[in-house]
Amino acid sequence: MRNHLMTMTATLALVAGAAAAEEVRVYNWSDYIDEDLLTKFEEETGIDLIYDVFDSNELLETKMLAGGSGYDVVVPSGTFLQRQISAGAFQKLDKSKLPNLDNMWDMVRERTAQYDPGHEYAITYMWGTTGIGVNVGEVTKRLGEDAPIDSLELIFNPEYMEKLADCGVHFLDAPAEMIPAALNYIGEDPNSHDPEVIEKAGEVFGAIRPYIQKFHSSEYINALANGDICVAVGWSGDVLQARDRAAEADNNVEIAYNAPKEGAQMWFDMMAIPVDAPNPDGAHKFLNFILDAKNMAAASNYVYFANGNKAAQEYLLDDVINDPAIYPNQETMEKLFTTTPYGAKVQRVVTRLWTRIKSGT
Amino acid sequence: MNIRRLLIMVPPYLWLLLLFLVPFLIVLKISLSDIALAIPPYTPTLEISEGWRGITTFLSKLDFENFTFLTTDDLYWKAYLSSLQIAAIATLLTLLLGYPIAYGMAQAAPEWRATLMMLVILPFWTSFLIRVYSWMGILANEGYLNQLLLWIGVIDTPLTILNTPVAVYIGIVYTYMPFMILPIYATLEKLDESLLEAAEDLGCSRISAFWLITVPLSRSGIIAGSFLVFIPTIGEFVIPSLLGGSRTLMIGKVLWEEFFNNRDWPVASAVAVVLLLILIIPIILFQRNQQKQQEAGQ
Structure with missing residues (x-):
């Protein structure tokens, strides 16, 4: 009976798939991407991108632990990622579908290994510090x-x-x-x-x-x-x-x-694929798109966060790569925890x- | 009992069973389980596929730990009390403002009534969230209300309303007003005018006639309206979190934190079950009392 049902749903999905274009659903932090990149992804891949935003790790985590969020890519911060991995919320990345992984930056990889040993579940999107913003005047x-x-x-x-x-x-x-x-x-x-x-x-x-x-x-x-x-x-x-x-x-x-x-x-914001993602294949395409040096640089140039991508650094604007508030100098780096x-x-x-x-x- | 009557009675009971009793039992079940790092984040889960054995092992693992936990921290009863207080005051304010509006509508010429009714319902055509957000724009320090008051010259410095309890009351009264007006209007509209004429003939002043006849006869509308405002207000989450700032303590917020910050679904469910009991018991007592009075009246 169960098999029968599965066949039926599969057929239905196929019928629906033929009618509608392929979709990838991304759930990211608010104000966290250059929206031109979203259009670019759709143009390059022909996939419909559905992009939702949140502003708290807690909100994301509850959705992940409830299961069936319907998202293909989500962006928890390191500590939250670690806990959600142990809860079984994510699927392992298929690294053969992520040729751009070579672009990653060792400095960041070493630090994110504590959350995701072996980098099996997530890629680093942005990282940054929690600090103080002032109206100088x-x-x-x-x-x-x-x-x-x-x-x-x-x-x-x-x-x-x-x-x-x-x-x-x-x-x-x-x-x-x-x-x-x-x-x-x-x-x-x-x-x-x-x-x-x-x-x-x-x-x-x-x-x-x-x-x-x-x-x-x-x-x-x-x-x-x-x-x-x-x-x-x-x-x-x-x-x-x-x-x-x-x-x-x-x-x-x-x-x-x-x-x-x-x-x-x-902190590090990491992109991962939920275990029950409807379109894991499309999710990998999105991750690989983000890992592209130029795309990642465009995102950082827009949101002023440092990324985890070494190859992207040559495409960063001078006022991004040279701003110690974004890419901290060695002295500050040593004090970060x-x-x-x-x-x-x-x-x-x-x-x-x-x-x-x-x-x- | 004939089949037709039975068929008519089935839908409301089916509705209650599927959309109230079953969800409540699910929440009750979760409130008796333990927190876990898993999907879903609690244990044990009921394995129906294991049949009777699955059910018995499931039942043996349940306990009332989460309910006893609620008594160990004063946060919970403080939040319940504060929600009850806010709901009670807001209901009273809504009644004081809503009754004259309903009365005015009922007194209006019959050809105007449909239009007035429409005007009361019209705001519902806009999303509730957008309406609450626009209150943020009105009540903010640089908001329209303060700009207006400064321009008129009533105040010199902007009033801080947003992120205070006052803003919460404004939000609740505004949002729930139609739920108060409509039932009261329904009873007032049906009011037999000849009773008031008779009172006047017998030398009763207009004001005493209002208190002696109109208000008692619209009692059922007042009660229905008050329940419709009071009950959802206790569990209100959106209005206090958008307009109220972090000092407004309400049980809806506590529930949110149990779910989202602590990821503790069992305790969150226990909070919800207790909230339901707090709401249901007074309502049942009240209905009993009403029934007794009606029987006595007959």
Whole structure:
């Protein structure tokens, strides 16, 4: 009976396939690609590309763990990828279909191996740091010329935060990045999984909570660019996009990004194929397209994030490859840290702490 | 009982069975299981293919751990209480604003009523999400409301409304208003005018006639409208998360965090089951009371 059903569905799928063009469904972060690339992919392959966006790893992970998401390519960050691999959410890549894999950059491959040993499930799309974006004019107006815009002091020291509160401070709504940053500030191991240590981040946030206007992971791009807020703890490329939007709007808003000198979190967004992807073959075509040196460079030139592609570097614009906010210099590189996924019990402690931080309950 | 009556009775029960009872049992089942790193992220899963043995091993693994867990953290009851409070206040506000609108509609000339009714329903033609988003544009610090008030000169500095409880109440009252107006309008429209005339003939003032006749006779509409607003508001998630900022604690948000941040479907399901019980018990008690009153009235 089951076989019978399968044959029937297969036939139906064939009939449907003949009528409709081939489709690839991609689920990526918001503001994370040059949309011309999407058109280019469709033109080159004749495949219909359906492109959806999200702004939190948690949202993506829930879809992956529920199964049947319907997506062919998804883009979790390293720690989330690692956990989803152990849950069996992804299929192994067929490397014979990815000739452009040779373009990958060893520096990045070595670091992503901790999430995906042997690189069996994912390719690196972009990587970056979590740092501080400031509206230079507004911040110096309040804190003077020597405002510590490249230091965690700016965002975790209540003295500074009190003076910044009236012009607006946004934090990422991403506990897996904000709690390590707070731990780093007080000299604890940012990657600690010890609930007692993690709780200490609560005290750091407790002191500055009244001065934080909002926790949100995507609104800050526009808010910074429009001059609605003057500090955002955010992702490198997003802040740089805000910098560019402000420059285009010519609204006298000057945005700067810094990875904190005390050390910043380095993260990797990885493209993987869900185990139940409807079109894994098309998914491989999309991955190979992205791995192409010129395409990857075009994406980075547009979103201002560094990519994991060595061959792409010769096609990068000068203000991308030479910007230490995008491709950090050696000194900054040495201070960057990575984190590992929390187990279920510790995750509960982290979420609970984050709820308490945000709502005061 | 004849076949025809039976056939008429089947659809509502079938509807409830398929779209309420079965989903509820699935949620209940998940609430009794344990979190796991898998697809789906809980264990045990029911293996129907193993037959009776599958069912018994499945049942032996269930426990009430997740429900006892809810009592160990004050977050949950605080969120329930705060949701009840927000829902109660919002329902009251909707009633206070909705009743005069419904009353006005019922008093309007009959040829106008269809148009007025249309105007109440019209906003539903736009996506709910877009309407809530546009409130963000209206209530923001640089939003239209503040611009208007500054221009008129009522205020000197912009009011902070967005990301406060006030914005949540505005959003809820706005969104659920038609659910309050329509049932009240339905009862008011049917109101027998001659009762009011009789009251006036007997020397009752217009205002007392309103309180003594109109309001009691529209009671069923008030109750229906209040339930239609109160019940969905308790579990409301979209409005508080878009308009409310992070200090507005509601159970819908807690549910979201259990699902999305903790990936703990069992605890999330337990939260949902408790929410349903909190809602259902007072409604059943209320209906019992209503029935008793009706019987006593007869």
